[in-house]
């Protein structure tokens with residue numbers, strides 16, 4: 001016999017752009033919003049009774065309608081949406097809202113530039129009708145140190161070819177998610193402080209491994225933002241290998257590198273208070 005287990009449904013990746021045109025110097029907010037609702041949804045799966053279903057199309061429309069009032073902080077926008085679906089519709093007991101915000105750089109009063117592969121701000125809202133949990137973070141934040149990075153002293157076996165190095169490029173694309181202790185705080189300030197801590201820790205740490213850098217980033221975020229209870233980091237090691245120029249009769253004292261695409265080391269961890 002089959003039995004329906006956990007399930008959720010919603011509109012994924014609603015792309016909403018909200019302009020502010022109150023002055024000739026326009027503002028732009030560019031979001032990708034994914035909603036997942038759960039609750040009393042057994043009948044729709046077992047018998048096709050849709051009477052408990054808030055259509056995903058309605059969810060999408062709600063995102064656009066709520067954006068009309070303005071997108072202040074991604075976290076508060078997500079909280080508004082999560083609370084709306086759970087508080088307005090009896091069969092809906094839980095909402096999960098993921099928000100990505102793309103960073104546009106201003107290049108004029110009404111002109112903006114967005115680098116491909118640029119950094120994205122993220123937020124996640126969970127709401128069960130009682131407690132709202134908020135986490136935030138960023139992804140694809142590219143960072144590179146051109147020195148102050150070593151990797152030595154590791155296990156060597158018959159398959160080890162990696163030479164020890166006292167001076168290498170350390171580069172990564174940071175994905176970080178941190179959890180807030182409260183659903184009511186200045187998320188914009190907290191984000192800016194956490195982001196600043198990530199960058200400062202990466203830049204300031206004399207790195208003996210990317211693992212050590214990960215811990216120092218986590219530690220710095222916790223000390224910079226008191227409202228953060230834990231930080232999870234996913235750090236691809238974007239290897240830069242010194243290219244062998246000796247076949248061409250040239251030396252290469254750490255000047256020319258092969259920026260390898262794949263494979264990459266992937267260093268992940270959570271740092272808590």
Ligand SMILES: O=c1[nH]c(=O)c2[nH]c(=O)[nH]c2[nH]1
Pocket residue numbers: 151162208209210211237265
């Ligand atoms: O910082 C590093 N950590 C590792 O675990 C590792 N493994 C590797 O081959 N290079 C690196 N670099």
